[in-house]
Amino acid sequence: MEKPRLVASDIDGTLLALEYRVTERTAAVVRRVIESDTPFVLVSGRPPRWIPSIAEQVGATGFAVCANGAALYDIGADRIVWQRGLGPVQLNDLASVLHEVIPGCSLAAERVGTSAFDDTVRAFVAEPTYDHPWAASDEFEVPLAEVLGHHAVKLLARHSSMTSEEMALAAEAVLGDEIMVTFSTNDGLLELSAAGVTKATGLADVAERLGVERADVVAFGDMPNDVPMLRWAGHGVAMGNAHADALAVADEVTGLHTDDGVALVLERWF
Incomplete structure (x- = not known):
């Protein structure tokens, strides 16, 4: 492709x-992207509170698409621009389905306030049996009803x-298109979002805000939650360590x- 007008990158397993x-x-080539006035957008399954530490490493102060497209975060302003989530009725219905098709699973919920570190919101809550896949955990243990x-x-x-x-596979067989089901690690963790919410929809919103056509977007990713974004972008790049689903849809x-791997591509233009 020609020199991109917007660069989007997943974080874990990619950047x-x-x-x-x-x-x-x-980090050096990302800084050159930003210095050229080309928007650099972080697009992650991570919640907003896990974005600033990464953004600081590359000097990113623009938008970050978080929670697989369910929230848009303005890094420089420390402001949640919008969020698209699941209400209590949907959550309870989902829990019933998941307990039926994946017996023995435990549940947790990711919540977003008005900023990355909104003290009025318990950002991550999990039932006591939830086994966090990452060593560093910041969840509150609460009853399932909470x-x-x-x-x-x-x-x-x-x-x-x-x-x-x-x-x-078990969840999709029952839920179909009613809920977005994906994962960013294969370590027994499923991520569920509202219907139609993906990294692609979040990134498309950013591109529209910035006046950039999808054909002028290059995007990097490695896992199934990146697949919609890699398909949507004008040039989708899968990492060499990517899941087979991401490799299958990538342009490169x-x-x-x-x-x-990200630098190897960006250095062509920046």
Whole structure:
């Protein structure tokens, strides 16, 4: 493609190398993107509160599409522009379905306030049996009724003896298109969002705000939750370490996330 007018990147398994760090080579080219007045957009399954530490490494102050497209975060202003989530009725209905098709799963909910660190909102709540897949956990343990009782941008289902892919197949067979079902790790974690909410819809909103056509967007990703974005972008780039679903829809495959795969592509133009 010609020099892109907007660059979008997933974070984990894509922009980050090891130990949740961006390498100096990748950080340097992202800074050149930003210095050229080309918007650089973080597009992640992460919640807004996990964005600033990554944005700081590359000097990003623009938009971040969070929670797989369920929230738009203005990094520089520390402001949630919008959120699209699930209400208590939907959450309770989903819980009933998940407990039936994935027996033994535990549930958690991701919530968003008006900023990344809104003290008025319990950002992550999980029932006591929920086994967090990451060592660093910031959840509140609450009864299941509390998990399901308030608006959330994502419902998460965890089953430590199943793969995420196995869980997704079971859930999709019943839920169909009524709920967006995806995953960003294959470690027994399912992520559920409102119907039609994907990284692609979130990124499309940003592109429209900035007056950029989809044909002029290059996007990087590695997991099934990146597939809609890779399809939507004018040039979708899958990492060398990507899941087969992401590889199948990409226009190009670059190096591993640990080998500066994002930089290898961006250095053509910046």
